[in-house]
Amino acid sequence: MALQGNDWLALTIEPTLEPEIPICDPHHHFWEYRPEPAAYQRYLLQDLVGDINSGHNVRSTVFIEARSSYRTDGPEEMRSVGEVEFVDVMAEASATGQYGPGRVAAGIIGRADLKLGERVKPVLEALQAASPNRFRGIRHSVGWDPHPEVEDREIQGCLANQGYRSGAQALSGMGLCLETSMYFPQMPELAEFAKAIPDLTIVLNHLGGLMRVGPYGNGDDEVMASWRSGIDAVAERPNIIMKLGGVGMPRIGFDWHARTKPVGSEEMAQSIAPYINYSIEKLGSNRCMFESNFPVDKVSFSYNVMYNAFKLVSQGYSASERAEMFHDTAARVYRIGV
Numbered sequence: 001m002a003l004q005g006n007d008w009l010a011l012t013i014e015p016t017l018e019p020e021i022p023i024c025d026p027h028h029h030f031w032e033y034r035p036e037p038a039a040y041q042r043y044l045l046q047d048l049v050g051d052i053n054s055g056h057n058v059r060s061t062v063f064i065e066a067r068s069s070y071r072t073d074g075p076e077e078m079r080s081v082g083e084v085e086f087v088d089v090m091a092e093a094s095a096t097g098q099y100g101p102g103r104v105a106a107g108i109i110g111r112a113d114l115k116l117g118e119r120v121k122p123v124l125e126a127l128q129a130a131s132p133n134r135f136r137g138i139r140h141s142v143g144w145d146p147h148p149e150v151e152d153r154e155i156q157g158c159l160a161n162q163g164y165r166s167g168a169q170a171l172s173g174m175g176l177c178l179e180t181s182m183y184f185p186q187m188p189e190l191a192e193f194a195k196a197i198p199d200l201t202i203v204l205n206h207l208g209g210l211m212r213v214g215p216y217g218n219g220d221d222e223v224m225a226s227w228r229s230g231i232d233a234v235a236e237r238p239n240i241i242m243k244l245g246g247v248g249m250p251r252i253g254f255d256w257h258a259r260t261k262p263v264g265s266e267e268m269a270q271s272i273a274p275y276i277n278y279s280i281e282k283l284g285s286n287r288c289m290f291e292s293n294f295p296v297d298k299v300s301f302s303y304n305v306m307y308n309a310f311k312l313v314s315q316g317y318s319a320s321e322r323a324e325m326f327h328d329t330a331a332r333v334y335r336i337g338v
Helices: 005-009 045-052 081-095 114-130 162-173 184-196 220-235 265-283 303-313 319-333
Strands: 022-028 057-064 103-110 135-139 177-180 202-204 240-244 288-290
Touching: 022 288, 022 319, 045 057, 045 081, 045 103, 057 319, 081 103, 081 114, 114 135, 114 162, 162 177, 162 184, 184 202, 184 220, 184 240, 220 240, 220 265, 240 265, 240 319, 265 288, 265 303, 288 319
Parallel strands: 022 057, 057 103, 103 135, 135 177, 177 202, 202 240, 240 288
Antiparallel strands: none
16 A cells, blocks of 8 residues: 555655744644545644644744634634634644744634625624634635636636625725635736735735646646736735745646655755746745645645755845745734744
8 A cells, every 4th residue: 555644755854954044834724624635634733733843943834714613503604713713722722832932823814705795894803803813814715717627716707796895895994914816817817906905915825826737737838928927917916925835736737746755855946946936036025925835735745845945946045035935924914923
Protein backbone atom coordinates (compact mmCIF):
# COMPACT_ATOMS: atom_id res chain seq x y z
CA MET A 1 0.00 0.00 0.00
CA ALA A 2 1.36 3.43 -0.97
CA LEU A 3 2.31 5.79 1.83
CA GLN A 4 -0.07 8.66 2.60
CA GLY A 5 -0.13 11.86 4.61
CA ASN A 6 2.74 12.63 6.95
CA ASP A 7 4.37 9.26 6.24
CA TRP A 8 4.59 10.13 2.54
CA LEU A 9 5.81 13.67 3.24
CA ALA A 10 8.60 12.25 5.42
CA LEU A 11 10.19 10.80 2.28
CA THR A 12 11.46 14.30 1.43
CA ILE A 13 13.29 15.89 4.37
CA GLU A 14 15.24 19.16 4.10
CA PRO A 15 17.00 21.48 6.54
CA THR A 16 15.07 24.68 7.16
CA LEU A 17 16.38 27.63 5.17
CA GLU A 18 16.79 31.01 6.90
CA PRO A 19 14.92 29.88 10.03
CA GLU A 20 15.20 33.36 11.59
CA ILE A 21 12.79 35.06 9.13
CA PRO A 22 9.49 35.92 10.92
CA ILE A 23 6.42 34.49 9.23
CA CYS A 24 2.73 35.26 9.49
CA ASP A 25 0.93 32.47 7.64
CA PRO A 26 -2.20 34.24 6.38
CA HIS A 27 -4.14 31.24 5.10
CA HIS A 28 -4.94 27.90 6.67
CA HIS A 29 -8.03 25.92 7.60
CA PHE A 30 -9.34 23.71 10.38
CA TRP A 31 -11.95 21.00 10.10
CA GLU A 32 -13.09 18.07 12.19
CA TYR A 33 -14.03 15.94 9.21
CA ARG A 34 -13.83 16.32 5.46
CA PRO A 35 -14.11 13.48 2.93
CA GLU A 36 -11.47 14.95 0.58
CA PRO A 37 -8.51 14.88 0.51
CA ALA A 38 -8.57 11.51 2.19
CA ALA A 39 -5.11 11.95 3.70
CA TYR A 40 -6.24 14.96 5.75
CA GLN A 41 -9.82 14.25 6.78
CA ARG A 42 -9.18 15.90 10.16
CA TYR A 43 -7.02 18.99 10.70
CA LEU A 44 -7.13 20.72 14.07
CA LEU A 45 -4.86 22.72 16.37
CA GLN A 46 -2.33 20.00 17.11
CA ASP A 47 -2.09 19.08 13.43
CA LEU A 48 -1.30 22.67 12.44
CA VAL A 49 1.10 23.09 15.35
CA GLY A 50 3.03 20.05 14.13
CA ASP A 51 3.42 21.78 10.78
CA ILE A 52 4.24 25.32 11.88
CA ASN A 53 6.75 24.08 14.46
CA SER A 54 8.65 22.05 11.86
CA GLY A 55 11.48 24.56 11.52
CA HIS A 56 10.35 27.95 10.27
CA ASN A 57 9.76 30.98 12.52
CA VAL A 58 5.96 31.13 12.31
CA ARG A 59 4.93 33.91 14.67
CA SER A 60 1.21 33.94 13.88
CA THR A 61 -1.42 32.48 11.56
CA VAL A 62 -4.76 33.47 10.07
CA PHE A 63 -7.66 31.02 9.86
CA ILE A 64 -9.75 31.17 6.68
CA GLU A 65 -13.29 29.81 6.63
CA ALA A 66 -13.75 26.21 5.52
CA ARG A 67 -17.51 25.71 6.03
CA SER A 68 -16.78 23.54 9.04
CA SER A 69 -18.42 23.20 12.47
CA TYR A 70 -21.45 25.28 11.55
CA ARG A 71 -24.38 25.48 13.94
CA THR A 72 -26.97 22.84 13.16
CA ASP A 73 -30.03 24.92 13.93
CA GLY A 74 -31.23 28.51 13.93
CA PRO A 75 -31.48 30.85 10.92
CA GLU A 76 -29.51 29.53 7.94
CA GLU A 77 -27.53 32.72 7.49
CA MET A 78 -26.36 32.61 11.12
CA ARG A 79 -25.10 29.03 11.16
CA SER A 80 -21.57 30.00 10.03
CA VAL A 81 -21.10 31.74 13.40
CA GLY A 82 -20.45 28.27 14.82
CA GLU A 83 -17.23 28.00 12.83
CA VAL A 84 -15.80 31.20 14.34
CA GLU A 85 -16.79 30.03 17.83
CA PHE A 86 -15.06 26.70 17.14
CA VAL A 87 -11.83 28.33 15.91
CA ASP A 88 -11.70 30.94 18.68
CA VAL A 89 -11.45 28.14 21.27
CA MET A 90 -8.32 26.83 19.52
CA ALA A 91 -6.92 30.35 19.22
CA GLU A 92 -7.39 30.85 22.97
CA ALA A 93 -5.55 27.60 23.66
CA SER A 94 -2.67 28.66 21.40
CA ALA A 95 -2.49 32.07 23.08
CA THR A 96 -1.48 30.39 26.34
CA GLY A 97 1.85 29.47 24.75
CA GLN A 98 1.56 25.77 25.60
CA TYR A 99 1.57 24.84 21.90
CA GLY A 100 4.70 26.81 21.05
CA PRO A 101 5.62 30.44 20.40
CA GLY A 102 3.41 30.95 17.34
CA ARG A 103 -0.08 32.36 17.85
CA VAL A 104 -2.52 30.23 15.89
CA ALA A 105 -5.58 31.96 14.40
CA ALA A 106 -4.47 35.37 15.63
CA GLY A 107 -6.79 36.54 12.86
CA ILE A 108 -10.03 34.77 11.94
CA ILE A 109 -11.91 35.06 8.64
CA GLY A 110 -15.45 33.69 8.80
CA ARG A 111 -18.20 33.21 6.24
CA ALA A 112 -21.26 35.28 5.44
CA ASP A 113 -23.42 35.56 2.33
CA LEU A 114 -22.94 39.08 1.01
CA LYS A 115 -25.85 38.59 -1.38
CA LEU A 116 -28.03 39.30 1.66
CA GLY A 117 -27.14 42.96 1.09
CA GLU A 118 -27.81 45.16 4.10
CA ARG A 119 -29.34 42.15 5.87
CA VAL A 120 -25.82 40.71 6.23
CA LYS A 121 -24.99 43.19 8.97
CA PRO A 122 -26.52 41.18 11.88
CA VAL A 123 -24.56 38.16 10.66
CA LEU A 124 -21.33 40.17 10.65
CA GLU A 125 -22.12 41.47 14.14
CA ALA A 126 -22.70 37.91 15.38
CA LEU A 127 -19.43 36.75 13.84
CA GLN A 128 -17.65 39.67 15.51
CA ALA A 129 -19.22 38.81 18.87
CA ALA A 130 -18.06 35.20 18.50
CA SER A 131 -14.42 36.36 18.46
CA PRO A 132 -14.20 40.03 19.47
CA ASN A 133 -10.40 40.13 19.48
CA ARG A 134 -9.63 38.08 16.37
CA PHE A 135 -12.45 38.32 13.82
CA ARG A 136 -11.19 40.34 10.84
CA GLY A 137 -13.65 39.76 8.01
CA ILE A 138 -15.32 37.16 5.85
CA ARG A 139 -14.63 35.10 2.79
CA HIS A 140 -17.35 34.91 0.19
CA SER A 141 -15.80 33.22 -2.82
CA VAL A 142 -17.26 33.93 -6.24
CA GLY A 143 -15.84 31.15 -8.42
CA TRP A 144 -17.84 30.66 -11.62
CA ASP A 145 -16.70 29.29 -14.95
CA PRO A 146 -18.50 28.69 -18.27
CA HIS A 147 -17.00 25.20 -18.66
CA PRO A 148 -19.42 22.62 -17.19
CA GLU A 149 -16.62 20.44 -15.82
CA VAL A 150 -15.37 23.25 -13.55
CA GLU A 151 -17.08 23.35 -10.16
CA ASP A 152 -18.93 26.61 -9.57
CA ARG A 153 -19.02 28.20 -6.13
CA GLU A 154 -21.38 31.06 -6.96
CA ILE A 155 -23.79 32.51 -9.50
CA GLN A 156 -22.48 34.00 -12.71
CA GLY A 157 -21.57 37.69 -12.36
CA CYS A 158 -21.75 37.65 -8.56
CA LEU A 159 -19.30 40.56 -8.23
CA ALA A 160 -21.71 42.79 -10.16
CA ASN A 161 -24.74 41.58 -8.18
CA GLN A 162 -26.30 44.54 -6.37
CA GLY A 163 -27.00 42.53 -3.24
CA TYR A 164 -23.39 41.33 -3.09
CA ARG A 165 -22.15 44.90 -3.52
CA SER A 166 -24.48 46.19 -0.82
CA GLY A 167 -23.26 43.47 1.52
CA ALA A 168 -19.67 44.40 0.70
CA GLN A 169 -20.46 48.03 1.54
CA ALA A 170 -21.77 46.90 4.93
CA LEU A 171 -18.59 44.89 5.46
CA SER A 172 -16.44 47.89 4.58
CA GLY A 173 -18.46 50.14 6.88
CA MET A 174 -17.57 47.89 9.81
CA GLY A 175 -13.86 48.09 9.01
CA LEU A 176 -13.71 44.43 7.99
CA CYS A 177 -12.00 42.89 4.96
CA LEU A 178 -13.29 40.69 2.16
CA GLU A 179 -11.42 37.51 1.35
CA THR A 180 -12.27 35.86 -1.96
CA SER A 181 -11.26 33.09 -4.28
CA MET A 182 -12.25 32.75 -7.93
CA TYR A 183 -11.03 31.44 -11.26
CA PHE A 184 -8.40 33.50 -13.03
CA PRO A 185 -10.62 34.68 -15.96
CA GLN A 186 -12.72 36.54 -13.35
CA MET A 187 -9.92 38.86 -12.20
CA PRO A 188 -10.99 41.77 -14.45
CA GLU A 189 -14.45 41.54 -12.83
CA LEU A 190 -12.79 41.79 -9.41
CA ALA A 191 -10.87 44.87 -10.54
CA GLU A 192 -14.16 46.57 -11.49
CA PHE A 193 -15.70 45.54 -8.18
CA ALA A 194 -12.71 46.92 -6.25
CA LYS A 195 -12.96 50.21 -8.14
CA ALA A 196 -16.61 50.52 -7.12
CA ILE A 197 -15.83 49.96 -3.40
CA PRO A 198 -12.40 51.57 -2.96
CA ASP A 199 -12.50 51.63 0.86
CA LEU A 200 -12.89 47.85 1.10
CA THR A 201 -9.72 45.80 1.58
CA ILE A 202 -9.99 42.77 -0.71
CA VAL A 203 -7.69 39.77 -0.32
CA LEU A 204 -7.44 37.64 -3.46
CA ASN A 205 -6.53 34.03 -2.74
CA HIS A 206 -4.24 31.58 -4.52
CA LEU A 207 -2.55 33.67 -7.22
CA GLY A 208 -5.87 34.90 -8.51
CA GLY A 209 -7.35 31.45 -9.11
CA LEU A 210 -4.78 30.08 -11.52
CA MET A 211 -5.94 26.85 -13.19
CA ARG A 212 -3.96 24.70 -15.60
CA VAL A 213 -6.04 21.53 -15.83
CA GLY A 214 -9.30 20.49 -17.48
CA PRO A 215 -10.41 23.12 -19.99
CA TYR A 216 -7.28 25.12 -19.12
CA GLY A 217 -4.85 22.23 -19.50
CA ASN A 218 -2.44 21.87 -22.43
CA GLY A 219 -2.67 25.56 -23.28
CA ASP A 220 -0.14 27.31 -21.11
CA ASP A 221 0.58 30.14 -23.55
CA GLU A 222 -3.08 31.15 -23.70
CA VAL A 223 -3.65 30.58 -20.00
CA MET A 224 -0.57 32.59 -19.02
CA ALA A 225 -1.56 35.48 -21.28
CA SER A 226 -5.05 35.58 -19.76
CA TRP A 227 -3.70 35.18 -16.22
CA ARG A 228 -1.15 37.98 -16.68
CA SER A 229 -3.87 40.24 -18.07
CA GLY A 230 -5.95 39.56 -14.97
CA ILE A 231 -3.01 40.29 -12.67
CA ASP A 232 -2.44 43.55 -14.55
CA ALA A 233 -6.08 44.51 -13.95
CA VAL A 234 -6.10 43.81 -10.21
CA ALA A 235 -2.72 45.49 -9.80
CA GLU A 236 -4.36 48.78 -10.79
CA ARG A 237 -6.67 48.62 -7.78
CA PRO A 238 -4.68 49.48 -4.63
CA ASN A 239 -7.28 47.94 -2.30
CA ILE A 240 -6.58 44.41 -3.62
CA ILE A 241 -4.00 42.28 -1.78
CA MET A 242 -2.66 39.09 -3.38
CA LYS A 243 -1.89 35.79 -1.68
CA LEU A 244 1.06 33.95 -3.16
CA GLY A 245 0.28 30.26 -2.71
CA GLY A 246 -2.28 27.57 -3.27
CA VAL A 247 0.23 26.00 -5.68
CA GLY A 248 -0.14 22.51 -4.19
CA MET A 249 -3.75 22.17 -5.33
CA PRO A 250 -4.01 19.73 -8.24
CA ARG A 251 -5.88 22.32 -10.31
CA ILE A 252 -2.69 24.39 -10.58
CA GLY A 253 -1.38 21.70 -12.89
CA PHE A 254 1.71 20.37 -11.18
CA ASP A 255 1.86 16.61 -10.64
CA TRP A 256 3.37 16.79 -7.16
CA HIS A 257 0.41 15.20 -5.36
CA ALA A 258 0.66 12.07 -7.53
CA ARG A 259 4.37 11.34 -7.08
CA THR A 260 5.83 8.44 -5.14
CA LYS A 261 8.24 10.89 -3.45
CA PRO A 262 7.24 14.47 -2.57
CA VAL A 263 8.74 17.41 -4.45
CA GLY A 264 11.73 19.25 -2.99
CA SER A 265 11.98 22.99 -2.52
CA GLU A 266 14.41 23.70 -5.37
CA GLU A 267 12.19 22.13 -8.02
CA MET A 268 9.12 23.71 -6.46
CA ALA A 269 10.71 27.17 -6.43
CA GLN A 270 11.75 26.87 -10.06
CA SER A 271 8.23 25.78 -11.07
CA ILE A 272 6.35 28.55 -9.26
CA ALA A 273 8.79 31.40 -9.93
CA PRO A 274 7.06 32.75 -13.09
CA TYR A 275 3.76 33.17 -11.24
CA ILE A 276 5.23 34.48 -7.98
CA ASN A 277 7.59 36.96 -9.61
CA TYR A 278 5.00 38.37 -12.02
CA SER A 279 2.58 38.95 -9.16
CA ILE A 280 5.19 40.71 -7.03
CA GLU A 281 6.38 42.78 -9.99
CA LYS A 282 2.87 44.06 -10.64
CA LEU A 283 1.43 44.46 -7.12
CA GLY A 284 4.56 45.11 -5.08
CA SER A 285 5.73 43.39 -1.93
CA ASN A 286 3.47 45.53 0.28
CA ARG A 287 0.43 43.97 -1.43
CA CYS A 288 1.68 40.36 -1.54
CA MET A 289 1.91 37.66 1.12
CA PHE A 290 3.05 34.04 1.05
CA GLU A 291 0.32 31.61 2.18
CA SER A 292 0.36 27.94 3.13
CA ASN A 293 -3.24 27.01 2.27
CA PHE A 294 -2.79 24.05 4.61
CA PRO A 295 -3.92 21.34 4.80
CA VAL A 296 -5.27 21.63 1.23
CA ASP A 297 -1.80 22.11 -0.23
CA LYS A 298 -0.40 19.45 2.09
CA VAL A 299 -1.38 16.83 -0.50
CA SER A 300 1.67 18.01 -2.48
CA PHE A 301 4.46 19.01 -0.07
CA SER A 302 5.37 19.51 3.57
CA TYR A 303 5.17 22.83 5.40
CA ASN A 304 8.95 22.96 5.74
CA VAL A 305 9.58 22.30 2.03
CA MET A 306 6.91 24.84 1.04
CA TYR A 307 8.38 27.74 3.01
CA ASN A 308 11.87 26.73 1.87
CA ALA A 309 10.60 27.11 -1.71
CA PHE A 310 9.09 30.52 -0.93
CA LYS A 311 12.42 31.61 0.54
CA LEU A 312 14.32 30.36 -2.51
CA VAL A 313 12.01 32.06 -4.98
CA SER A 314 12.21 35.36 -3.08
CA GLN A 315 15.99 35.52 -2.68
CA GLY A 316 16.34 38.24 -5.29
CA TYR A 317 14.24 40.72 -3.30
CA SER A 318 15.51 43.07 -0.61
CA ALA A 319 15.33 42.22 3.09
CA SER A 320 12.50 44.71 3.60
CA GLU A 321 10.52 43.36 0.63
CA ARG A 322 10.88 39.82 1.91
CA ALA A 323 9.85 40.91 5.41
CA GLU A 324 6.65 42.34 3.92
CA MET A 325 5.79 39.20 1.96
CA PHE A 326 6.56 36.75 4.76
CA HIS A 327 5.10 38.71 7.67
CA ASP A 328 4.44 42.43 7.58
CA THR A 329 1.78 42.65 4.83
CA ALA A 330 -0.32 39.98 6.55
CA ALA A 331 0.19 41.48 10.00
CA ARG A 332 -1.00 44.83 8.65
CA VAL A 333 -3.97 43.53 6.68
CA TYR A 334 -5.24 41.32 9.52
CA ARG A 335 -4.21 43.71 12.30
CA ILE A 336 -2.03 41.22 14.13
CA GLY A 337 0.29 42.62 16.78
CA VAL A 338 2.37 39.62 17.85
